[in-house]
Amino acid sequence: MLSDIEIAQKANLAPIEQIAQKLGLFQEDVEPYGKYKAKVSLPESTSNDMGKLILVTSINPTPAGEGKTTVSIGLADGLNQIHKKAVLALREPSLGPVMGLKGGATGGGYSQVLPMEDINLHFTGDIHAITAANNALSALIDNHIHQGNELEIDPQQIIWKRSLDINDRALRHTVVGLGNKAQGVPHEEGFDISVASEIMAILCLANDLADLKTRLAKIVIGYTYQNKPVTVHDLQVEGALALLLKEAIKPNLVQTMEQTPAFIHGGPFANIAHGCNSVAATKTALQLGDYTVTEAGFGADLGAEKFLDIKVPSLDKAPDAIVMVATIRALKMHGGLTTEQLANEDLSALKKGFANLKKHINNMQNYGLPVVVAINEFALDQENELLYLQELCQEISVTAVLSSAWENGGPGATELASTVVSTIEKNEANYKRLYQNQLPLEDKIKEVAQKIYGASDVVFEKKAKKQLKDFKTFGWDLLPICIAKTQYSLSDDASLLGVPQNFTLNVKEIQPKMGAGFLVVLTGNILTMPGLPKRPAALDMDVDDSGRVSGLF
Structure with a gap:
């Protein structure tokens, strides 16, 4: 069996100018980055003339795999197979997971975006630009303090961290400024992985360069000795940061293996954070295609909720349909089986695990959106289990369609594509947000915890309680919320699979992300700088004398 990279390297790529022509783009709209990648100018038209938007999400991820990106790519190819003008809008990969454990973000098998090597590595340099802007801000903060500290920034209350786009646990907690006076003012600090930087979230929510600069100015970097917030605007450096990002804000255009146009841009x-590709890329796709397929991060409790409550208000366009990805294997894990038991037919475990899928379906329907289930097929799936899952979905009046895009590309997703189109035509989306921003901060957190996760209660630890009061004083309490928790469970405990009952969500801390325009609510043990596994994926990677890459999945 060929690996993903071997399949990708055998594919026929069209020059990027041909992909741009499919979309009706003019030569002046496209800035090629080599033969098969390009930057595209931001759209100038309003949001009134937009195609249909399809949001792909999934059940809570498991080690058995769900294949959300593979299904997204296959669906876009499938739509073009049935003669619909479809465009993809996906997130770009971080080097951290690529070199670590999770892998890339370009799909798999015969459902991939290309050139996968470039996309999974440095691509067009967007994440490096974010890293540069992030660390330039850190340097400017430290220099301001060293040069007299006119703003009276308290070094012990700097909340802005440096960043690096690689998993490096040794940088989670650091001390900077060691040495004599010439080396700066010593203080504790740390590093986030670059895609966890607020600048990444800002880039992905900004509508244009002016909006980007406005958002950068609002970043809170820390507090004064009098406990007053200090912003980038106070430092007067938003222009310099925007300058470093002037190319990065432009969407990236590539293609699938079947030459479907794909915008891959941003990846918080x-x-x-909110886990979606950029507003700029999604708007561009919506204005150039009849159907745009996009993807939310992790399961629907994290990615889809944040897409619907945080991104949609900036996008000014709600999804016309939700595609919920599930696999037989993953549902059986949610039903209590171990990875060693997944090859055995077990309808009882499948039915028990179906509760996780049903919960996510109900959550999406409560937003007023129609749902189609995509069953991502694996080679060892049992026929009885596939039929049974379709029956379970039918019992709750939801259509479940098999997708074999990994094995067959677009032709393996034509039934899914036809079902999604039919669902959109027959069911008008009636989107409504889960909460309004005017709700008290504590109540917004409870809304998500109880209605989306199924928590019985929310407990705020001492630090979070103080922040609830402080943020109200600062006028920050009317922002949307972005709850940070484990992706593996509906709860904040990664070991609780399926649909946990009678659990409490524990809020440890609330972080202001004023530039992004939301508050991050920390629960559980969330790391913003991951570590490498015992055997990193990097150990299998190589490049030969001709430049041919190997070992990249």
Whole structure:
């Protein structure tokens, strides 16, 4: 069996100018980055003339795999197979997971975006630009303090961290400024992985360069000795940061293996940020295609909720349908089986695990959106189990369709594509947000915890309680919330699979992300700088003398 990279390297790629022509783009709209990648100018038209939007999400992820990106790519190819003008809008990968454990974000098998090597590595340099802007801000903060500290920034209350786009646990907690006076003012600090930087979230929510600069100015970097917030605007450096990001804000255009146009742009983490590709890329796709397929991060409790409550208000366009991805294997894990038991037919475990899928379906329907289930097929799936899952979905009046895009590309997703189109035509989306921003901060957190996760209660620890009061004083309590929790469970305990009952969500801390325009609510043990596994994926990677890459999945 060929690996993903071997399949990708055998594919026929069209010059990027041909992909742009499919979308009706003019030469002046496209800035090629080599033969098969390009930056595209931001759209100038309003949101009134937009195609249909399809949001792909999933059940809570498991080690058995769900294949959300593979299904997204296959669905877009499938839509083009049935003669619909479809465009993809996906997130771009971080080097941290690529070199670590999780892998890339370009799909798999015969359902991939290309060139996968470039996309999974440095791509067009967007994440490096975010890293540069993030660390430039850190340097400017430390220099301001060293040069007299006119703003009276308290070094012990700097909340802005440096960043690096690689998993490095040794940088989670650091001390900077050691040495004599010439080396700066010593203080504790730390590093986030670059995609966890607020600048990544800002880039992905900004509508244009002016909006980007406005948002950058609002970033809170820390507090004064008098406990007053200090912003980037106070430092007067938003212009310099925007300058470093002027190219990065432009969407990236690539293609699938079947030459479907694909915008891959931005990639904030879905547990500590909103987990969606950029508003700019999604709007561009919506204005150039009849159907746009996009993807939310992790499961629907994290990625889809944040897409619907945080991104949609900036996008000014709600999804016309939700595609919920599930696999037989993953549902059986939610039903209590171990990875060693998944090859055995077990309808009882499948039915028990179906509760997780049903919960996510109900959550999406409560937003007023129609749902289609995509069953991502694996080679060892049992026929009885596939039929049984379809029956379970039918019992709750939801259509479940098999997708074999990994094995067959677009032709393996044509039934899914036809079902999604039919669902959109027959069911008008009636989107409504879960909560309004005017709700008290504590109540917004409870809304998500109880209605989306199924928590019985929310407990605020001492630090979070103080922040609830402080943020109200600062006028920050009217922002949307972005709850950071484990992706593996509906609860904040990764070991609780299926649909946990009678659990309490424990809020440890609330972080202001004023530039992004939301508050991050930390629960459980969420790391913003991951570590590498015992055997990193990097150990299998190589490049030969001709530049041919190997070992990249």
